[in-house]
Amino acid sequence: MNENSTHSFFKNTKGFWEETPKEFHNRGFLFGDGLFETMVFENNMIRFSDYHQERLVMGCATLQLNTSQLSDIAEIERLLINNGFQGVSKRIRWNVYRSGQGKYTPVENGIQETLQISAFSMANPLKSKAAFSSTFRVPSTIWSHCKTINGLHYVMANLERIEKSLDEIILLNDKGYVSEAGSSNIFWEIEGVFYTPSLESSCIAGVSRRVILEKLKDLGKKVGEGIFLKTDLMQAERVFTSNVTGICMIENIEGNTFKTSGLPPELFMLFK
The missing domain is CATH 3.20.10.10 (D-amino Acid Aminotransferase, subunit A, domain 2)
Incomplete structure (x- = not known):
């Protein structure tokens, strides 16, 4: 893998991560109806993982999103390791958006998830x-x-x-x-x-x-x-x-x- 390129994963309705999206015109794209976490993956772990998980769950509650099928950080860490990202530092964007279509009024409150993995750089001091x-x-x-x-x-x-x-x-x-x-x-x-x-x-x-x-x-x-x-x-x-x-x-x-x-x-x- 090119360490400077961005890799994406999409979680399907059966709970498996794939590299090809099933639906592009989703509610995240159409209405900004969702949340995201930006995280650092290093030493085969996500930094401050518990705090990221907690904040995302709280955000979902605020937006009335059902989190019963939400991934946990350990699952994301395993996905990264199993796909060749072990031993490297990466910037992870975890996107969670409302499932279903509808217009402004949602037809359901389930979730869909995507991941974007890119190169990580420390803050300019x-x-x-x-x-x-x-x-x-x-x-x-x-x-x-x-x-x-x-x-x-x-x-x-x-x-x-x-x-x-x-x-x-x-x-x-x-x-x-x-x-x-x-x-x-x-x-x-x-x-x-x-x-x-x-x-x-x-x-x-x-x-x-x-x-x-x-x-x-x-x-x-x-x-x-x-x-x-x-x-x-x-x-x-x-x-x-x-x-x-x-x-x-x-x-x-x-x-x-x-x-x-x-x-x-x-x-x-x-x-x-």
Whole structure:
């Protein structure tokens, strides 16, 4: 197999994984009616596997999807090993969408699943130039914390990032509070206290966000989850983002410069 190519698997109605899709015009494609997990496969295991499984199940409950036939992580790990991916690091996207057709109104609440396996790269450790989006906001919904297939506000925000020659873009929610970055959660530090927007800010319930918060508390660090204004973040000494690929320091946001070293090394080790 070419290690840089993307490989796909599709789970059929009998519960077997195949490399050929049975239906292209599914509800995920037509309506964005589903969820996904982005995961790292390394040392023949999926990193933070329990947290990914838990988040996906919770997301399915929010979207009223029946999870009785949902795969578990161990099954996906076996599939990867049996198809020649053992001993390599891969980025795995696990897509779960509502089965059946219908129009906006679903005719059933079962699930279908696909996997996309691609090359994995660690996070860029430093992003030099960031700014707040002046055009797009994260909408507040009961599924804002879920990783839904419909991510147009992230797509459009990252187009704005490219147009403005930024390395990172930061999003506010529709009430004007800090929510998240273009593809990651955001944290900042002020006088030894670490802050991050709460889920009430419409940010994604990131797996990396969860493990970082747990590690900070294990280290005895003070942590503040809450609703914050842009001015709160701009008072920070350090700002960093996190997603499945790791932690990235932000050097400058709209002319404000931040420290890019000094984070507890234990945070970076979470992603090694």
